[in-house]
Amino acid sequence: MLIPMIGIVACGGEEISEGTVTRVATRIVMEELKPTQTMVICLPLYISGKEDERAFVRKQPTIIVDGCDKGCAEKVIKMNGGNVAAVIRVSDVMRAYGLKSNSRRKLDEESEKLARKVAEKIAEEVDRIIGEMTKQTAMKFNI
Amino acid sequence: MDKKVVVLPCSGVGKTYGSIAREAAYRVIEELRPDVTLTVCLPKLIVDDVGARRLVRDNACIVINGCPSKCASFAVESAGGKPAVVFEVTKLLREYRNLKPDRSSVIELDEKGRKLAEVIAEKVSGEVDRILNSEGV
Numbered sequence: 459m460l461i462p463m464i465g466i467v468a469c470g471g472e473e474i475s476e477g478t479v480t481r482v483a484t485r486i487v488m489e490e491l492k493p494t495q496t497m498v499i500c501l502p503l504y505i506s507g508k509e510d511e512r513a514f515v516r517k518q519p520t521i522i523v524d525g526c527d528k529g530c531a532e533k534v535i536k537m538n539g540g541n542v543a544a545v546i547r548v549s550d551v552m553r554a555y556g557l558k559s560n561s562r563r564k565l566d567e568e569s570e571k572l573a574r575k576v577a578e579k580i581a582e583e584v585d586r587i588i589g590e591m592t593k594q595t596a597m598k599f600n601i
Numbered sequence: 602m603d604k605k606v607v608v609l610p611c612s613g614v615g616k617t618y619g620s621i622a623r624e625a626a627y628r629v630i631e632e633l634r635p636d637v638t639l640t641v642c643l644p645k646l647i648v649d650d651v652g653a654r655r656l657v658r659d660n661a662c663i664v665i666n667g668c669p670s671k672c673a674s675f676a677v678e679s680a681g682g683k684p685a686v687v688f689e690v691t692k693l694l695r696e697y698r699n700l701k702p703d704r705s706s707v708i709e710l711d712e713k714g715r716k717l718a719e720v721i722a723e724k725v726s727g728e729v730d731r732i733l734n735s736e737g738v
Binding site: 485 | 609610611612613614615616619623624626627631640641642643644645647648650670671672673675676679707708
């Protein structure tokens with residue numbers, strides 16, 4: 459039986475401001491919006507082969523948060539057989555809401571708004587995935 | 602392109618040490634040595650991004666790892682680069698015990714975290730100068 463705990467992987471790319479947005483959005487979800495249902499996976503640790511991170515992402519549904527259309531975090535997780543349940547790209551959220559990401563070092567007001575929008579999208583996906591897990595469990599045990 | 606020094610910090614989101622590494626890197630790249638340094642996304646080094654891999658192979662790299670896992674070093678080496686200098690935030694913390702940051706200050710560093718980042722940025726800038734002044738670069 460799957461435990462209702464969702465992994466979140468942020469690309470965290472330090473070259474672009476969208477990478478900073480992925481980190482901030484992920485922390486908003488973990489600290490404020492879904493603290494008991496999510497776990498942040500450190501992508502560099504995952505990349506360097508840390509077994510705890512690898513095992514979690516293999517077993518539990520994971521939401522990928524990529525900064526740009528290159529989709530590096532998604533590629534890395536899929537390359538290693540991760541259980542990808544949803545992919546959110548900051549660049550898509552920017553286009554959908556007409557928001558920009560302006561600084562990679564410290565987010566300004568507009569970029570913070572963007573980070574919150576991304577966090578809300580992640581939280582929606584967490585609800586959707588946990589809803590599906592609950593439904594599957596109910597069907598399995600005929601509840 | 603003229604030779605540059607690539608400054609690659611940890612991009613981890615779980616601990617405050619990664620945030621200190623990044624703040625130090627940005628301080629070097631944007632304020633202290635803006636014309637001769639740059640950074641690259643760590644995940645790009647893993648997904649066969651030719652430009653990113655060439656960048657770390659053809660230029661000197663200074664790595665700022667957050668913790669003893671040394672993931673940023675691993676990423677540079679995986680891309681065929683060899684870090685010229687490696688810093689580690691947790692190691693430097695042993696030297697600057699008075700600058701131990703609040704562990705929860707991941708997104709917004711506290712004052713001690715910012716100070717430690719400043720110290721590291723100065724050290725990195727010194728290494729940038731040394732590398733650029735040395736022969737062969």
